[in-house]
Structures are given as C-alpha cells and as structure tokens.
Amino acid sequence: MEDKPENAPESCPGTQSQEAGNTSACQGCPNQSICASGAPKAPDPAIGEIESRLSSVRHKVLILSGKGGVGKSTFTTQLAYALASNEERQVAVLDIDICGPSQPKMLGVENEQVHQSGSGWSPVYIQDNLSVMSIGFLLGSPDDAVIWRGPKKNGLIKQFLRDVDWGELDYLLVDTPPGTSDEHLSIVQYLGAAAGIDGAVVITTPQEVSLLDVRKEINFCRKVGVPVLGVVENMSGFICPKCKTESKIFPPTTGGADKMAEEMGLSVLGHLPLDPRIGKCCDMGLSFIKEVSDSPAALQYISIMKKILLACGDTDEKQ
Template sequence: MSSIPEDAPPHCPGTNSEDAGKASACAGCPNQQICSSGAAQAPDPDLDAVKERLSSVKYKILVLSGKGGVGKSTITAMIARALALDNSKEVGILDIDICGPSQPRVLGAEDEKVHSSGAGWSPIYVAENLAVMSIGFLLNSADDAVIWRGPKKNGMIKQFLRDVNWGSLDYLIVDTPPGTSDEHLSIVQYLSSAPSVAAVIVTTPQEIALLDVRKEITFCKKVNIPIIGIVENMTTFVCPKCKAETAIFPATTGGGKQLATDAGLPLLGQLPLDPRVAQACDLGHNFLTEEPDVPATSAYKDIAKKIIEYCKNQMQHVMIR
C-alpha cells in the first residue's frame, strides 16, 4: 500500500483521492509524480481475500488515540473482556501495534504460539469466546525488538487480516499504535473492504494528550471511519484503601468531556486510574471478574453496553455476515 509520506504537505489529499498529485497542496511533494500517475491508487489484489476472510466478522472496532501512553491496549482488552461476558457472543482482539505488542501479556497468553493449517493461522483463545492475534506470538522472545520499516509492518497487518482464521465473530477489537500513519492507513484500507467498521477514541484529561487526540478525530473524518465515541482514561486516581479520588492529570481545558462536546461526539465513559487494573494486566488476569464490584469494572461494562447499542443501531444496515 502507498501511504502519505512523513514529509507530505499538511493538506495532502491522500493517495486514494482523485486529486492525488494534482491538488495545490501537492506542489513540491516528493511523491507528486507517483500520485499523479495513478500508480499510488492501484487497487491491492489482496482486498478481495481480506473481504472474504472478514465476511464472518460482524463488527470491527478500532481503538485509536494518536497519543501514546493513554491506555489503548488496556482499554482494548477490557472492552473485549466486557463484551465476552456474554457467553453467546464471540469476540476477537487483533493487536496491530507491531513494534510494541501488549495483548499477549495483558491477556495472560505470553507463552502461547500460533498454529497454522490449511485454513490459515489459528488465533490464541484466552477464554471460550475470546481470541487474540498478535505479532507477540510470533517472536522468539518477549524482549525481541521488531525493527521494521513501514512496508513490512503494513504487510504483517495485511497477513493478519487475510490469513487469521477467526471463524464467526460478533466483535473484532483492533488495538492500534499511537499516531495516524502507516499502520492506521493500512488497517483502514483493508477494513474498508469489509464493513462494518467504527472507532473508539481514547484520551486522558490533560491538554498534552488532547492535542494528539484531536488529530486522530480529524484522521477518522478524513478516511470516513465513523466514531462511536470518546473514552477518557485516568480521569481520577481512586485510592484502593480510603476510596478518595484525586485528579492526577488535571483537565485544564475540559478534558475528554469538553473534547466530546467540541467534536459533537458521545462521551462513552470516564475511567478511574485504579492500580488494580494495571496489576491485573501485568499478571494477565481478568480484572472484570476478579473485581466485579469496583467503579472501574462498572465503567468498562457501561462502555461496552454503549458500543453494543451503537453497533445495533448504527452499523446493522451495513453488516456483512
């Protein structure tokens, strides 16, 4: 896939646009000749294979932020676990953070290895109705560094989408890296061939995080990915002993709530910074079942309910089963 280069002009129309290489913003771009020739717009021959593979997945949900360190991987795992509390639903997690895969550890599956057959790669099941695929399962050691340029990372994402035999899924939750570049363009291109697709945007309350999250919202609008809503993580710190709440990251500009209002998006929930969540993820335990009565569990379950409602009401008409 040909993606927008790092030195692209700020108003680059994108490689899939009819104005690629022709718009005024393209003047001086090193990729102008390639884009204007149409080479960048050539369809990927694997799109049909991805579409066929994902035709049995009802809803694909991207967990995005633009900012690192806001808790995307934790929230991905917790949303998936919350959805999987309904034993009648089949849930999958696809970890496309190629350089920093977290899901094997978060889900307690670090020692697992992927098996392949004529039907493709088999995902790792951490519960009867919860499966996960990550490059972490393909590394010799958890300490191995993935030192790849964009095209190789894009090829890995395509292979995950084309070759993993998920079977029939109700929800596929995609854990993404920070930013709005290669991996994001790749996943959007391939998932766009197999709707229904939507995004959950994750932020923390402080302005330094909101700066990048606003860019992610712009990215979704530009590539036509509907946004289910915004999740604010680490809203307050909840002391496990005295239950007192403290704003560790003050919302100097209104935090996720104001961002949602400004963007015209629902605020799906505000999650407390509970150290027991981090401990459960480090140990690969299911926090939602181990701590069923704490505020964080209630918040995650409420977010999952809102996602379910959105999928039923907004994505049903474009569902491909």
C-alpha cells in the same frame, strides 16, 4: 509483484501500489510526488480475499488515540474481557501495534505460539469465546525489537486480516499504536474497503497535552471516513479502594474529554478512574472486570461496553 523503479530499495512499495508515494519509505525519494499523483493504481487483490475472510465477522471496532501511554491496550484488553463475559458472544483482538505488541502479555498468553492449518493461521485462544493475534507470538523473544519500515508493517497487517482463520465473530477489536501513520492507513485501507469498520473508540486522558494529539486522531478518522463511536477519558481521577474518596491526579485544565467532545460534536462514552488493580490484572493476564467486579472502574467498563454495543447497532439477546 508491484512495479518498482530501477534501483529502488527493498522497502519501496512499488509504483502500482495503493500506497505509492505515501509511505515513510517514500520520504526523500525523487519520484515521490510522481508516484503519489500518477496513473491510477491497480486494485489490490487482497481486498477481495480479506472481504471473504471477514464475511463472518459482524462488528469491527478500532481502538485509537493519537497519544501514547493513555491506555489503549489496557482498554482494549478489558473491553474484550467485558464483551466475552457473555459466553454466547464471540470476541477477538487484533494487535497491530507492530513495534510494541502488548496484548499477549495483557491477555496472559505471551508464551503461546501461532499454529497454521489448511484454513490459515489459528489465533491464540484465551478462553473458548476470546482469541487474539499479535506479532508478539511470532518473535523469538518478548525482548526482540521489530525494526521495520512501512511496507513491511503493511504486509503483516494485510496477512493478519487475510490469512488468520478468525471464524464466526461478533466483535473484532483492533488495538492500534499511537499516531496517524502506516499502521492506521493500512488497517483503514484493507479493513474499511473489504469488510467495513463500525467505528472507532478514541482514548484520552484529561490533560491538554493528551487532548492535543487526540484531536488529530479524531480528524484523521473524519478524513478517512471512519465513524467515531465516542471518546473514553482514561485515568479520570483516582478513587481510593479503602475510603472511596476521589482525587484528581491529572486535572483537566482545559475541560478534559467532556469539553473536547462538545467542541467536536462527539459523545463521551465514560470516565475510567485510575485503579492500581487494573495494572496488576494486565500484568497477570487477568480480567479486571471479573477479579474486581464491584469497583467503580469495573462498573464503568461495563457501562462503556453497553454504549459501544448500542453504537454498533447490536440490540440482540447477546447484550
């Protein structure tokens, strides 16, 4: 139990916590500055436990974007399906969007439940080499709201990393919420310190209102030491399934992802066009890459996947 000041609220992370003075629960507390800059914090024993649990996971990749609604979860889902299209590759998705979990729906397993064994929680399997863990499996109803402060979110993310029996994995993809707040700090603190993070894939759309927030996310990665594997421009034009003509639904008024990546010294992994069939596949829990394999968007997903494999240094026969 972390030391807490007298009369501290339940949401207080405790004075010895690594997050003392830095979580949303600390805002307005008269002791915030003291906790944030006080005596050295005791190391969290969960770090060693997470390191042991994830020792059999080869690559860990975060899917990030400072902006909501740009398609992080959709990209995570379809990237997972693309990686798992090779049956020799073991893939898992960790959904840490605590307040808006969508991976159970997008992967077609929203009615499943998490089971516990002597080795920990078992993730839910979509197919033999693809699994997922999400708070969505722990809710009484898909419509239930999760109304939690930072420390409780932090505790669940820690539990997902420490107590889930992930098994032997080639790739663990982490689907994150928008922003640079509690969930992001927690995943970097625990996953980065315990097992290392190969890097982050940053998702944006072409318009400047999205790029503004994405720049903040990239700077967040640099401040916390997470490498950026590259940028993906989602909703990059619309290609008509019938005539194959491309239309710019969201014109890149300031140069889009290409200009931003050039300014920030990053590479663009690819440009994903709008395709109504992507949304339909996500609603039905299907693999877009498998269902519409010859579409321009599916070909882009495969191209982006190969670049991520190379960025992670994955040059074995599983490519």
